[in-house]
Amino acid sequence: MERRKFIRNTLAGGTLLGSAAGMTISSPALAQGIRQDIIVQEKGKYDILLKGGHVIDPANNIDSIMDVAVAEGKIARVRKNISAKDSKKIIDVSGLYVSPGFIDSHIHAYYNVKFNGKLNACIIPDNHSFNSGVTTVVDAGSTGAHNFGGLKQLIDKTRVRTLAFINIAAPGMTEAEQDPRTYDVNLAVDTAKRYPDHIVGFKVAHYWTTQPYDDLHTPWANVDAVMEAGRKADLPCMFDWYPRPASGGYPMRSYRELILEKSRPGDIHTHHYAIHIPVIGKDGKVNPDAFKAQERGFIFDTGHGAGSFVWRNAVPAVEQGFISDTISTDLHRGNTNGPVIDMINVMSKYLCMGVPLEGVIRRSTINPARAINHPELGSLSRGSIADIAVFEQLKGNFTYLDTSGGGFRSDKKLQSIMTLFSGNVGFDPYGLSYPAWENIPKDSRYWVNPSGQYF
Numbered sequence: 001m002e003r004r005k006f007i008r009n010t011l012a013g014g015t016l017l018g019s020a021a022g023m024t025i026s027s028p029a030l031a032q033g034i035r036q037d038i039i040v041q042e043k044g045k046y047d048i049l050l051k052g053g054h055v056i057d058p059a060n061n062i063d064s065i066m067d068v069a070v071a072e073g074k075i076a077r078v079r080k081n082i083s084a085k086d087s088k089k090i091i092d093v094s095g096l097y098v099s100p101g102f103i104d105s106h107i108h109a110y111y112n113v114k115f116n117g118k119l120n121a122c123i124i125p126d127n128h129s130f131n132s133g134v135t136t137v138v139d140a141g142s143t144g145a146h147n148f149g150g151l152k153q154l155i156d157k158t159r160v161r162t163l164a165f166i167n168i169a170a171p172g173m174t175e176a177e178q179d180p181r182t183y184d185v186n187l188a189v190d191t192a193k194r195y196p197d198h199i200v201g202f203k204v205a206h207y208w209t210t211q212p213y214d215d216l217h218t219p220w221a222n223v224d225a226v227m228e229a230g231r232k233a234d235l236p237c238m239f240d241w242y243p244r245p246a247s248g249g250y251p252m253r254s255y256r257e258l259i260l261e262k263s264r265p266g267d268i269h270t271h272h273y274a275i276h277i278p279v280i281g282k283d284g285k286v287n288p289d290a291f292k293a294q295e296r297g298f299i300f301d302t303g304h305g306a307g308s309f310v311w312r313n314a315v316p317a318v319e320q321g322f323i324s325d326t327i328s329t330d331l332h333r334g335n336t337n338g339p340v341i342d343m344i345n346v347m348s349k350y351l352c353m354g355v356p357l358e359g360v361i362r363r364s365t366i367n368p369a370r371a372i373n374h375p376e377l378g379s380l381s382r383g384s385i386a387d388i389a390v391f392e393q394l395k396g397n398f399t400y401l402d403t404s405g406g407g408f409r410s411d412k413k414l415q416s417i418m419t420l421f422s423g424n425v426g427f428d429p430y431g432l433s434y435p436a437w438e439n440i441p442k443d444s445r446y447w448v449n450p451s452g453q454y455f
Contacts, residue, residue: 035092035094036090037092037435037436038089038091038092038432038433038435040088040089040435041085041087041088041089041090042088044085044086044087044088045086045087046069046070046071046076046082046087046088047070047072047088048069048087048088048089048091048386048425048433049067049068049069049070049084049086049089049090049091050067050091050093050388051067051082051090051091051092052092052095053065053068053094053095053096053098053390054096054098055068055078055098055380056097056099056357056361057361057365057379057380058358058362059378059379059380060078060381062078062380063358064080065080066079067079067080067082068098068380068388069082070420071423073385073386073423074384074385074423075381075382075383075384076382077382078380078382091432091433092432093390093417093418093432095392096390096391096392096417097357097392097393098388098389099365099380099388099391100361100365100366100377100378100380100387100389101134101135101136101365101387101388101389101419101421102132102133102134102135102136102343102344102347102365102389103134103135103136103365103368103372103377103378104129104132104134104136104138104329104331105140105301105326105328105368105372106238106270106301106328106329107128107329107330107332108122108123108139108140108142108173108330108331108332109122109123109124109139109142109151109158109162110122110143110147110172111123111124121332121333122332122333123332123333123336125137125158125160125162126158126159126160128331129160129343130159130160130419130426130427131342131416132345132416133343133344133389133391133419134342134343134419135160135161135387135388135420135426136163136369136374136377136387137160137161137162138328138368139162139164139165140164140205140238140240140303141166141167141204141205141238141240142164142173143164143166143167143173144166144167144168144169144171144172144176144182144188145170145187145188145190145191148164148172151164152195155198159421159426160421161377161387161421162198163198163199163200163372165199165201165202166199166201166202166203167202167203167204167205168183168185168202168222168225168229169182169183169222170182170183170184170187170188173205173206177205177207177222178206178208179216180216180217180218180221180222180225181216183221183225183226185225185228188202188229188233189229189232189233192229192235193233199235200235200372200373201230201235201236201237201238201372202229202235202236203226203237203238203239204223204237204239204240204241206240206242207242208221208222209242209244212247213247213250218250219244219250219253220253223258227262227263227264230267231264235373236268236299236372236373237263237267238268238270238301239258239263239267239268239269239270240270240271240303241258241269241271242276243255243276243277255278255287255289259289260289260292260293260296263293263298264298265297265298266297266298266371267298267299268298268299268300268301268326269300269301270302270303270308270328270330271301271302271303271305271330272290272301272302272303273308273309273313273317273324274307274308274313275308275310275404279313279317279322280316280317285316285320286317286320286321286322290317290322291322299325299326299371300322300324300326301326301327301368301371302324302327302328302330302346303328303330304328304329304330304335304340304403305330305332305335306334306335306339306403308403309339309349309403310402310403310406311402311406311408314349314353314402315408318350319353319354323350323359323363324350324363325367325371326363326364326367326371327343327347327350327364327368328343328346329346331343339400339401339402339403343364344414344416347360347414348400348412349408351393352408352410352412353408357393365377365378365379366379385423386420386422386423387421387422388419388420389416389419390416390417390419392414392415392417393412394412394413394414395412395413396411396413397409397411398410398412398413417430417432418432418433
């Protein structure tokens with residue numbers, strides 16, 4: 001894992017080192033040039049063969065030009081020069097990158113819950129996933145034990161794979177987060193056990209950031225409750241958290257205590273580059289507690305959102321080697337038009353800060369897969385689910401926004417080109433998987449007028 005030995009020359013010199021070197025292009029969309037038209041054949045042991053792409057699969061230490069074969073929705077083979085005669089469909093992805101489908105480990109998807117009296121500004125996951133290379137999303141605490149059943153109904157109707165952290169507040173992400181009487185630990189644990197295929201952990205957020213403490217609202221009420229649930233269910237806890245000084249006879253709520261004492265290895269702090277998080281000191285140095293926590297296995301997640309990512313924290317942290325373990329968006333309706341936009345835009349920000357492309361992919365695939373205890377995701381291992389992102393790296397003039405009005409200029413941008421989900425093409429705006437219309441076999445339904453009317 002990169003830390004102090006991180007390549008500082010990347011930021012200083014403006015040149016990306018490593019596997020991405022030489023792969024940048026200036027076209028506005030798709031690495032063009034001479035691209036072989038798709039080949040469709042009747043027979044073959046593979047359903048799809050992605051030919052000639054630059055495969056980056058950190059889970060298997062692959063960073064090279066290779067072919068990827070898909071059969072029956074699973075990864076069948078990853079190697080150089082797989083014979084085209086063995087596949088029913090051959091797609092030329094030369095000049096493009098191929099990786100496991102991205103995992104966005106922090107979004108909000110339950111748009112039936114109300115927060116501060118208003119309908120919560122959640123997204124429809126299908127509208128913001130495949131078009132960004134994302135094949136798995138994780139709702140981060142929109143619902144609790146009382147209403148997870150409603151989210152489960154939405155999950156059942158959603159194409160993209162959707163998992164969830166449930167809120168320790170039983171009514172979910174509502175005003176109930178401020179009321180410790182709603183922190184029903186046993187009910188949260190029972191709910192997690194009832195839905196083991198969908199619930200990956202527990203979440204706390206937004207608790208008592210400004211009001212005076214009292215006998216009910218003590219400094220660590222939500223963290224203590226969620227930790228009890230995490231221990232009982234043996235699941236990770238995610239913290240959306242706010243530090244506070246000692247007051248009214250109550251002790252300080254310190255970052256050190258959260259990341260080094262209260263939490264366990266495998267627990268997660270989301271929004272760690274937020275403006276209110278003490279990750280960078282007045283001297284411009286990274287808080288040494290952050291390195292200590294990362295070394296003990298505590299996980300730092302981006303959770304970009306509309307208010308939780310500032311360049312003044314992120315840039316010096318990355319330059320000094322303190323880099324998010326997992327990249328995520330915190331997508332909701334308040335940030336899809338900026339500053340988040342989508343997952344691949346947030347990934348681009350890390351690339352532009354100097355994180356090598358392999359490191360960006362690692363933090364968007366196998367790292368989040370392991371963080372949510374789903375290591376079967378996030379890789380191109382043989383037999384794994386064929387979730388695949390095909391993307392390119394553009395070279396040009398781009399400006400990226402943080403959540404407090406700051407811009408970052410760079411010459412790099414990642415752009416999604418095609419996404420496969422369980423072996424099926426879910427996103428392909430440039431037609432890589434489409435044959436030229438005049439080459440479609442004449443016995444195909446394409447040539448039939450369904451109205452039956454001809455001159």
